[in-house]
Amino acid sequence: MATEMYTGEDRQRQNGEVDKSESWRPPFVRDFGRIIHSASFRRLQGKTQVFPGHESDFFRNRLTHSLEVAQIAEGIADRLNDVFEEALGKNKIDSRLCAAAGLVHDIGHPPFGHNGERALDGKMKLYGGFEGNAQTLRILSRLEKKAKYDEPVDGDIRAGLNLCFRTLAAVLKYDTEIPVERPNAKKPQKGYYASEAKIVAEIKRKVLGGKSLPEGAKLKTVECAIMDIADDIAYSVYDLEDSLKAGFLTPASILATDDDLLKRVAEVVTEQLKDDIGETVTVSKVQATFVAIFSDIFATGEPKTSDDGEARKQDDMANFISAMRASRDLNMDAGKRMELSSELVKEFINDVELKVNEECPALSKVSLVKETRIKVEILKQYTFLSTIYSNRVKLGEYRGTELVEDIFDALQKENGHLLMPDDVRRQVQDAGDDKALKARHICDFVAGMTDRYAVEFWARLRSDAAESMFKPI
Structure with missing residues (x-):
């Protein structure tokens, strides 16, 4: 395998198009521009993230969410290049390529989010299925009307945005071909369609320098891993911020969550992290996570030491009222919500680790430290189960x-x-x-x-x- 982070083959395009010679605009930067100006990217502004856009100009849609993911991904890459400068050497991670992956990570989402995804997959069970990540690759490599092949590939002459192979690899989150027929499937299968199988094979050939992956291994480039973490960070923090703004959640209601919901969150987090963490996340862990996040908000100062029972009652009442006001203020005060979001994003970005693959830098491993990975997943799943499953959203x-x-x-x-x-x-x-x-x-x-x-x-x-x-x- 190649020992460089990026090779000439990484920068090659689907239909063999050769980039013009402007040194100030290298291939990955050109890809970033093609994405920004694509119709599919613009249409993300009309697709819901959590709350419908017509409810408030404040709420995020798929476009603004994607912009935030792109910025966080770029920030992660910049930090890794700085913190792991010695280990990376000349093989710095291209932060603009990571940002490009962030921009398009949701470009395959249908109308009405995951419900639209399940509806389409239900209709396509005998025809190759439907899944958002698979559709993302299809849009970029087939459907966008930027370029064509000289000769058809799998009977299709369309080459989509004609991006570099390494850019396409950065959005290949699930290296699994979806079966053409899944008559008994109850939910979409993550992967890529059979119609793009030859394109995926060519992506692997270019990125891996013609070599094969180890037995049972799946392709996931360093840029794809960074994008994936950036998406988790944005999802966990900003969906919570939108829910606070909407009044669906308050710090007080989160800390007073009933045991049934806490148990569901703990079970889902445990299931989601079984391959990465391999330990059971308890209800106490979920509670402790939110206590740590909101502890500063509910801080009421030193307790009174008066022996006067009535004075203590008055003090307890004052502390309770202060705490409820603090909870309300986080919903009403945009500055405080932004401060909380900023602190969480900064914390999560600073907890991203890198393990350089000396033999193939493209396959270097990027991950969140264990405790932060659990914290991010708890935030994600709590917001999902408490808000997205609420009757008003449903x-x-x-x-x-x-x-x-x-x-x-x-x-x-x-x-x-x-x-x-x-x-x-x-x-x-x-x-x-x-x-x-x-x-x-x-x-x-x-x-x-x-x-x-x-x-x-x-x-x-x-x-x-x-x-x-x-x-x-």
Whole structure:
């Protein structure tokens, strides 16, 4: 294997395009620009993160979340290059490449988040499935209309954004081919589609210098690992901040969480970390994590030592009121929320470790220290289970699931392609009797919709107050 962090093969593009010679704009920087200017990236502004964008301008959407992940990923790389300068030597990590991976890590998400993902996977169980990470690779390597191959690859002439192989490797989180048929599957399988298998094989060949991975090993580059950690940090901190702003959570309500929810959080965290940590996370551990996070907020000063019982009661009352006000203030005061978020992000970034792979620097290991890894996962899962599973959020998600399924069914019917934009209509027509290819084109179209566009499209099919026929599809 190569001993350089980046080789000429890493910088090669899918269709063999040779970059222009401007020294000030190297290939990975050019990839960053292509991503920023892509239609799929822009559409992330219309996809929900946790709370729908129309509820408040404050809440994050998939676009602002991706920008935050990109910044955190770049910050992690910059810090690792500084702290591990001696171990890395000349093999510094390209921080702009890490940022590019952060920008696109969610670009494959369909409308209505994970519910939309499950809805589409349900419709695609016999045609290769649907999964957000697999769709991300497909968008970048196939669907974006930037470049084409001279000759078709697996019958497809499209080359997507025609990114460098190392950039594509940075988004390959799950190095597993999704089976074409999964009739009994209950949830999406993480990986990549069979339609991109040859592209993945070429990514591996370029990044590994033609060598093979050890038996049973999966490809995950150092940039991909950094992006993954940055996503976890952003998810755990900023989804909590949005939930505090929305009033779904308060420090007081978090510390007073009932045992059933705490037990569920502990079980899910234990399951998620079984391969990394290999220990049971207890309810006490979950509680202690939040006590540590909010301890400064509830600090009320030294307790009174008066022997006067009435004075002690008054003091206890004053402390209780002070604590409740402090809890309320974190929801109401943007400055205090930002301070808390900033402190947590800084702490997590400073706890990222690097283990350099001397034989193949591209496969160097990046991870959070054990205690911080547990803390991040507790924050993630608590916010997910307490907020995203709340009845108010679930009502909107349920509608999204039904809506996505309804749109897909309408388009899959005979002559359903006539309801689609001209370019997608031609693709479906050209698929002929190939049901799998036809379903994939329909799936690509629905997955690319923003939440609002999906609602409007559905309204044209079902609502009495449909959009004007003069508005383009």
